[in-house]
Amino acid sequence: MHKYLLKYFVFLLFITSCQPSAEDLFEAGVAALEKQEYQQSIEYFDRVVEIEENNPTAWNARGVAFFEMEAWDEAIDSFSRSIDLDSANYKPYFNRGNALMEKESFKEALYDYNMANGLDFNQPDIYYNRGLALLGLEMYDDALVDFDLALRANPGDTRVLFNKAKALLGNNDPLTAISILNEVVSLDQRNAAAYYLLGVTEMSALGNKEAGCTQLKMALSLGYTQAKEWIDEFCEE
Numbered sequence: 232m233h234k235y236l237l238k239y240f241v242f243l244l245f246i247t248s249c250q251p252s253a254e255d256l257f258e259a260g261v262a263a264l265e266k267q268e269y270q271q272s273i274e275y276f277d278r279v280v281e282i283e284e285n286n287p288t289a290w291n292a293r294g295v296a297f298f299e300m301e302a303w304d305e306a307i308d309s310f311s312r313s314i315d316l317d318s319a320n321y322k323p324y325f326n327r328g329n330a331l332m333e334k335e336s337f338k339e340a341l342y343d344y345n346m347a348n349g350l351d352f353n354q355p356d357i358y359y360n361r362g363l364a365l366l367g368l369e370m371y372d373d374a375l376v377d378f379d380l381a382l383r384a385n386p387g388d389t390r391v392l393f394n395k396a397k398a399l400l401g402n403n404d405p406l407t408a409i410s411i412l413n414e415v416v417s418l419d420q421r422n423a424a425a426y427y428l429l430g431v432t433e434m435s436a437l438g439n440k441e442a443g444c445t446q447l448k449m450a451l452s453l454g455y456t457q458a459k460e461w462i463d464e465f466c467e468e
Contacts, residue, residue, distance in 0.1 A: 285316050287313040344357055375399070408432060
């Protein structure tokens with residue numbers, strides 16, 4: 232009887248020693264995340280936080296997986312938990328801001344981007360995303376400042392240039408916006424949205440029908456179907 236108990240105890244020790252560690256589970260979760268196996272990665276991160284409830288990195292990674300699944304509220308909950316555990320890391324603030332942007336909660340996103348920027352002011356993506364939040368809030372002057380800061384790191388970033396043009400239009404500066412949109416389509420000749428906005432601005436702000444129709448037709452040829460309504464109304468003889 233005693234020998235049986237001893238063997239059973241040794242067996243339990245062996246089983247326990249074979250359980251993956253929190254570090255192993257976290258690495259498996261990251262690997263699944265990189266392979267776009269989001270539900271699987273969440274299951275790994277859930278197991279990590281069962282072992283280490285106060286692991287801010289695991290909560291942040293769990294939020295990223297939910298974000299990729301477009302489960303915004305679940306992502307926000309995970310990022311918030313990460314922030315509660317480590318408020319000195321800019322990443323969960325930045326990530327939560329991105330999830331809030333998807334919900335068009337621009338004011339709340341702006342708060343998070345401000346916090347992220349205060350923790351690390353050397354991240355160009357923070358300036359760009361904060362500019363988008365400011366654009367959503369129709370704070371065009373402030374948005375332009377952030378887009379310019381983002382462009383310092385990458386002057387040819389067409390995403391930033393395009394949204395800078397939108398902020399300029401909001402600020403009633405169509406001439407500068409047109410100049411920037413021309414730069415965008417020069418850098419990216421398949422940017423249908425830029426051709427569309429360029430065409431609409433040429434026609435509505437400057438009354439330049441010929442140039443506007445040319446840009447709108449280019450946008451339509453690239454699959455931007457919204458351009459068809461303008462072409463049908465203004466460009467067909």
